[in-house]
Amino acid sequence: LRPEQTAGKRHPYLFSQCEAIHARSLFPCQDSPAVKFPYTAKVRAPKDITVLMSAIREGTEQAESGSTDLVTKFTMSVPIPSYLVAIVAGDLEYRELGPRSKVWSEKEMVDAAAFEFAETEK
Numbered sequence: 001l002r003p004e005q006t007a008g009k010r011h012p013y014l015f016s017q018c019e020a021i022h023a024r025s026l027f028p029c030q031d032s033p034a035v036k037f038p039y040t041a042k043v044r045a046p047k048d049i050t051v052l053m054s055a056i057r058e059g060t061e062q063a064e065s066g067s068t069d070l071v072t073k074f075t076m077s078v079p080i081p082s083y084l085v086a087i088v089a090g091d092l093e094y095r096e097l098g099p100r101s102k103v104w105s106e107k108e109m110v111d112a113a114a115f116e117f118a119e120t121e122k
Contacts, residue, residue, distance in 0.1 A: 030082070037082075038075075042071050043074070044071050094110065097117055
């Protein structure tokens with residue numbers, strides 16, 4: 001989404017929807033639920049953009065000397081079908097829902113999202 005299409009109107013917003021067979025538009029794969037794989041990823045984005053994936057975020061580092069971009073590394077060690085690979089990037093914040101869960105959204109929507117998912121731990 002272009003910045004003007006987002007709640008905050010400051011930064012662009014990217015999200016994926018790989019169900020049912022759309023992962024093949026992101027990366028070459030056998031796009032079938034029967035084929036499962038672990039994955040790693042490195043995603044480069046401007047420093048003001050938070051990047052998340054359906055994987056463990058391993059850390060963020062400077063892209064290269066002189067660049068303001070950051071590279072975020074992800075690891076999914078459990079084999080998953082391609083339709084579960086997900087990515088989101090934007091002006092994101094989170095709220096803790098409990099010891100095992102958070103909800104992420106744009107600053108303008110995160111409190112409403114936290115309210116909607118408040119009973120997740122139950």
